[in-house]
Amino acid sequence: MSLNIIIEGNLSTSDAKSLHEQLSTGTHSSIDFEFKGTEYLPYIIVIDLLNIETKLQIVTSQKSLYLYLSNLGIKNDYINEHKLQKTNYVQKVKAIAIGGSAGSIDGLIKIVKDLRYTNISIFVTLHILPDKDSLLSSILNSTTDYNVIEATDNIQIKEHTIYIAPPNKHMIIKDNYIFLNDEEHVNFSRPSISLMYDSLAKEYTNSLLCILLCGYGKDGSSSMDILDKNGCEILLQNPDECEAKDMIVNATQASKTAQVLNLSNIQSYLELKLAPIEYYENEIKEFLQKVYDTYGYDYRNYELKSIKRRIEFVRLQVNANSLNKFKQMVLKDKNIFKELQSAFSINITEFFRNTEVFKKIYEDILPDLSHLKYLRVWCAGCSRGDEPYTVAILLKKAGLLANAQIYATDFNETIINEAINGIYPTSLYDSFKDNYDKCASDDTFEQYFDFSEKYFEVKKEIKEKILFFKHNLTTDASINEFNIIFCRNVLIYLDNDLKDRVFNLMDESLMKDGYLVLGESEAIPKTLTYLRIGNKKMKIYKK
Numbered sequence: 001m002s003l004n005i006i007i008e009g010n011l012s013t014s015d016a017k018s019l020h021e022q023l024s025t026g027t028h029s030s031i032d033f034e035f036k037g038t039e040y041l042p043y044i045i046v047i048d049l050l051n052i053e054t055k056l057q058i059v060t061s062q063k064s065l066y067l068y069l070s071n072l073g074i075k076n077d078y079i080n081e082h083k084l085q086k087t088n089y090v091q092k093v094k095a096i097a098i099g100g101s102a103g104s105i106d107g108l109i110k111i112v113k114d115l116r117y118t119n120i121s122i123f124v125t126l127h128i129l130p131d132k133d134s135l136l137s138s139i140l141n142s143t144t145d146y147n148v149i150e151a152t153d154n155i156q157i158k159e160h161t162i163y164i165a166p167p168n169k170h171m172i173i174k175d176n177y178i179f180l181n182d183e184e185h186v187n188f189s190r191p192s193i194s195l196m197y198d199s200l201a202k203e204y205t206n207s208l209l210c211i212l213l214c215g216y217g218k219d220g221s222s223s224m225d226i227l228d229k230n231g232c233e234i235l236l237q238n239p240d241e242c243e244a245k246d247m248i249v250n251a252t253q254a255s256k257t258a259q260v261l262n263l264s265n266i267q268s269y270l271e272l273k274l275a276p277i278e279y280y281e282n283e284i285k286e287f288l289q290k291v292y293d294t295y296g297y298d299y300r301n302y303e304l305k306s307i308k309r310r311i312e313f314v315r316l317q318v319n320a321n322s323l324n325k326f327k328q329m330v331l332k333d334k335n336i337f338k339e340l341q342s343a344f345s346i347n348i349t350e351f352f353r354n355t356e357v358f359k360k361i362y363e364d365i366l367p368d369l370s371h372l373k374y375l376r377v378w379c380a381g382c383s384r385g386d387e388p389y390t391v392a393i394l395l396k397k398a399g400l401l402a403n404a405q406i407y408a409t410d411f412n413e414t415i416i417n418e419a420i421n422g423i424y425p426t427s428l429y430d431s432f433k434d435n436y437d438k439c440a441s442d443d444t445f446e447q448y449f450d451f452s453e454k455y456f457e458v459k460k461e462i463k464e465k466i467l468f469f470k471h472n473l474t475t476d477a478s479i480n481e482f483n484i485i486f487c488r489n490v491l492i493y494l495d496n497d498l499k500d501r502v503f504n505l506m507d508e509s510l511m512k513d514g515y516l517v518l519g520e521s522e523a524i525p526k527t528l529t530y531l532r533i534g535n536k537k538m539k540i541y542k543k
């Protein structure tokens, strides 16, 4: 028997326990999980998912959970909830289909020549005589940056590419592949525009934009119903511009939604449709102010250029067709705000990142602090935990861990919860070990982990010495006084005012003779007269 489990939101400790019991006692042939709005999973459930022998089917709706599980090798399908609410948002175009007769080649060239270069795929079927070698792809190749190819059978669809149906073959698209066949003529045509349109309507639904140029007969026009039903956008060339009008006239009658435009208007329409939205600085600033007022997260002084790029990225993810629409969605829906928040924070990290820094800490800094009865360390902006675990391993090696407490904080709650689990996919082990060997090769890295077939996990005795919690460096107050503070690769995203605020916080939180460690491309301001330790690249400072 199969078991269906639907989880809404993040699991509480007690819910996780009962789920764990359910998973360990049942004898099911398969288990279907649906995680709705779940951003992270507690340790026991992750371990269950990694070890369960039963067939698993997992659907996630939050990007963070999708990535976390995928990185651990746990297969799951990500279904973006916002994309399902099609009625609210205009879909962006993912594919364009162009059909026409042989007389439409000039129109086709005009459209392709001025087409903005984006990541879409374009499919073209023109009625070209079967005995003619098609030169269409080489003609188009010389007019556009898109890669233009005459389609062959069973090829995977790529972005930035225009596919032309070859003479005398039907071109059909299914599951991201192109297939060609020699089957019967459809609407007296092979290749048939209708066969291409029908398959694309199913493949791309409302992310498809269809263009029908001049032509005889009813090929193409017989697909209008299926295109309409799938929410595809349809542009028909104005029949007044065509010598062969039948196809367009038939299509106009068959479609309830098609727009009839002159070729030049089709070009302008495409330009508008594929153009990225330009944001004015003031609009962005006003938006960030509203985000701050609504959620208390302060991105107002973040570097504008990278903020813009990230806003654009999430806007497209949730299919908001304007910044204004996107603003409303973010302010109304906390889940969309969270998507934006994870796009704003870059979480790249690794064990023993910049090995020479940790070598120096192990060889010179820890011995300097070894006389202290108690050692307090803060890793600020700790991401998924690699840095605090690295520090704990070094303290253990130096015999200082028993009398130490490590605070590890980040403003991203989801990443903190991933860090607490301390589970990593086996594929990362070798690179972590290489780093370790470069800075401390006198013993083995293995001793700090427990190993399983698919993953490795930080040992309990190391995990126990780290207190992970949420803390925002730009808005929250100091949490304690520390002997060492790591704040690496966090400040690079902040402007000078925010950096000043963070440095005040660090200064307030660092004990006399304590050490501050920054990222390779960061430096303390002149106002802090700390002593530099090690070489210029290390960014280790003593108060």
Ligand SMILES: C[S@@+](CC[C@H](N)C(=O)[O-])C[C@H]1O[C@@H](n2cnc3c(N)ncnc32)[C@H](O)[C@@H]1O
Residues within 6 Å of the ligand: 345, 346, 347, 348, 349, 350, 353, 380, 381, 382, 383, 384, 387, 409, 410, 411, 412, 415, 471, 472, 473, 474, 487, 488, 489, 490, 519
């Ligand atoms: C690039 S990672 C660096 C991780 C680790 N320190 C390292 O160097 O490997 C930057 C981390 O800083 C966090 N971060 C960014 N702004 C922050 C803020 N205002 N307060 C706390 N954490 C922040 C991000 O969420 C992210 O996890």
